[in-house]
Amino acid sequence: MTDFRREKILVGGDWIQADAGGRIEVTNPATGAVIGTVPDAGAAETARAVAAAEAAFGPWRALTAAERATHLRRLAQAILDHREALAELLTEEQGKPLAEARGEVGMSAAYIQWFAEEARRVYGEVIPSPWPDRRLLVTRQPVGVVAAITPWNFPSSMLARKIGPALAAGCTVVAKPASQTPFSGLAWGVLGEMAGLPAGVLNIVTGSARAIGGELTANPSVRKITFTGSTPVGKVLLAQAAGTVKKMSMELGGNAPFLVFDDADLDRAVEGAIAAKFRNAGQTCVCTNRFYAQAGIHDEFVKRLAAATAALKVGPGAQDGSEIGPLIDAAAVAKTEEMVADATAKGGRIVTGGRRHTAGAGFYEPTVIADATDAMTFAREEIFGPVAPVFRFETEEEAIRRANATEYGLACYFYTSDLGRAFRVSEALDYGIVGVNEGLVTTEVAPFGGVKESGFGSEGSHHGMQDYLTLKYTAMGGLGR
Numbered sequence: 233m234t235d236f237r238r239e240k241i242l243v244g245g246d247w248i249q250a251d252a253g254g255r256i257e258v259t260n261p262a263t264g265a266v267i268g269t270v271p272d273a274g275a276a277e278t279a280r281a282v283a284a285a286e287a288a289f290g291p292w293r294a295l296t297a298a299e300r301a302t303h304l305r306r307l308a309q310a311i312l313d314h315r316e317a318l319a320e321l322l323t324e325e326q327g328k329p330l331a332e333a334r335g336e337v338g339m340s341a342a343y344i345q346w347f348a349e350e351a352r353r354v355y356g357e358v359i360p361s362p363w364p365d366r367r368l369l370v371t372r373q374p375v376g377v378v379a380a381i382t383p384w385n386f387p388s389s390m391l392a393r394k395i396g397p398a399l400a401a402g403c404t405v406v407a408k409p410a411s412q413t414p415f416s417g418l419a420w421g422v423l424g425e426m427a428g429l430p431a432g433v434l435n436i437v438t439g440s441a442r443a444i445g446g447e448l449t450a451n452p453s454v455r456k457i458t459f460t461g462s463t464p465v466g467k468v469l470l471a472q473a474a475g476t477v478k479k480m481s482m483e484l485g486g487n488a489p490f491l492v493f494d495d496a497d498l499d500r501a502v503e504g505a506i507a508a509k510f511r512n513a514g515q516t517c518v519c520t521n522r523f524y525a526q527a528g529i530h531d532e533f534v535k536r537l538a539a540a541t542a543a544l545k546v547g548p549g550a551q552d553g554s555e556i557g558p559l560i561d562a563a564a565v566a567k568t569e570e571m572v573a574d575a576t577a578k579g580g581r582i583v584t585g586g587r588r589h590t591a592g593a594g595f596y597e598p599t600v601i602a603d604a605t606d607a608m609t610f611a612r613e614e615i616f617g618p619v620a621p622v623f624r625f626e627t628e629e630e631a632i633r634r635a636n637a638t639e640y641g642l643a644c645y646f647y648t649s650d651l652g653r654a655f656r657v658s659e660a661l662d663y664g665i666v667g668v669n670e671g672l673v674t675t676e677v678a679p680f681g682g683v684k685e686s687g688f689g690s691e692g693s694h695h696g697m698q699d700y701l702t703l704k705y706t707a708m709g710g711l712g713r
């Protein structure tokens with residue numbers, strides 16, 4: 233099996249160390265063991281990566297769309313050829329169960345394949361001219377050098393949804409993966425080499441987020457920043473990038489509500505609830521944060537949700553059959569513990585779970601808390617852990633109002649068998665993604681993105697290309713009648 237672990241950064245086709253030689257340790261969250269180190273690079277290395285991406289931009293955008301599509305198809309094939317090795321590496325540094333890691337790597341290939349197809353559909357327009365002697369053309373052009381900053385929860389597929397459309401559009405990339413999961417990010421460099429990407433088209437730097445982010449936002453050659461991560465860091469990047477007026481897309485935090493109406497199919501709702509809550513141990517930005525159950529089914533829903541939750545198998549991601557792996561680090565376990573303590577102090581009732589798990593220091597029991605109230609921290613803040621609070625509601629109007637009572641607006645879910653309600657509620661929810669009778673909605677063919685403080689821009693689908701393109705209007709005059 234090919235070893236994708238690289239302990240160097242990729243700048244202009246060369247694998248190099250940080251200038252000052254500093255290193256960052258990477259640990260396995262299931263065991264706490266150090267599994268390797270990566271360079272602690274800063275502004276200078278990042279500036280060189282940007283310069284390399286800028287030098288590669290001209291020749292890369294000059295390729296035909298079909299030629300770029302061929303590179304991307306090879307990249308997708310390389311991912312599929314090495315799916316198992318990539319999944320094992322992902323589980324080792326991130327912790328998620330191997331089955332989920334295989335799924336994520338498969339999604340990465342699907343995104344790249346999708347954008348290989350979209351590369352050939354960057355169409356322009358001819359606008360009917362108000363002048364008889366002129367023709368008005370609109371073309372789409374690559375925005376330029378793209379900086380992609382990604383989090384630790386989906387270290388492979390978050391880069392796929394940025395690298396794919398950027399390269400398809402004719403842009404070149406400087407990527408900065410999260411320090412806790414850099415190997416899956418650096419693996420994209422190896423995959424790029426396998427696919428024959430020209431040097432400088434894809435550069436990958438690891439190290440100080442502040443220094444690298446500072447350079448990426450200040451450097452005028454970077455024309456676009458695409459970020460997935462927390463809302464506070466997104467705001468910092470937006471403020472920093474204002475100085476050079478870059479195109480931005482932000483995929484930030486969420487606080488997803490999951491509404492279960494009296495008329496819902498409860499078996500289906502519980503199945504969706506488990507998927508929407510416990511994937512990646514609750515560490516996805518589209519994970520349910522707040523369950524709302526209508527009074528008529530509330531007790532039954534809590535009972536069935538607790539039974540399904542208690543049946544989840546907790547253990548290291550690499551262990552066969554594991555469904556809930558460790559949280560990313562000790563701070564995440566402590567934060568989960570604090571949220572549960574806050575809830576119980578305010579009258580929350582633990583129905584299942586509620587403690588650290590015996591599998592190891594990084595593990596927390598999948599937990600259901602009933603009698604949740606708006607005074608509890610998780611009513612407002614992202615949990616990012618395996619805790620499912622259930623709130624009770626009476627009316628549709630109340631459910632919508634409470635679901636929308638957050639500054640976030642990424643994903644939401646609701647279960648009903650009433651068609652009219654399905655449309656009514658879906659239209660009333662202030663979210664970018666709505667699952668109706670579905671708890672798993674992510675696919676490369678549909679747009680993924682939020683509203684309000686969950687950010688802006690869409691990833692995936694044919695809309696996912698637009699953030700990497702600029703419109704150019706060309707007025708051609710003097711053409712006669």
Ligand SMILES: NC(=O)C1=CN([C@@H]2O[C@H](COP(=O)(O)OP(=O)(O)OC[C@H]3O[C@@H](n4cnc5c(N)ncnc54)[C@H](OP(=O)(O)O)[C@@H]3O)[C@@H](O)[C@H]2O)C=CC1
Binds near residue numbers: 440461
């Ligand atoms: N929307 C989502 O998918 C995600 C949401 N979150 C939420 O955010 C919380 C914190 O998670 P965390 O991983 O710390 O998220 P962050 O937003 O801190 O990190 C995401 C990425 O941004 C980088 N980064 C951090 N600070 C800066 C900066 N000043 N300039 C440029 N880049 C920066 C990080 O680098 P480095 O790793 O080197 O610090 C990482 O690559 C989670 O508990 C969760 O609530 C987290 C991850 C994903």
Ligand SMILES: O=C(O)CCCC(=O)O
Binds near residue numbers: 385460
């Ligand atoms: O947490 C995220 O940012 C992405 C979730 C991707 C998925 O739903 O697979």
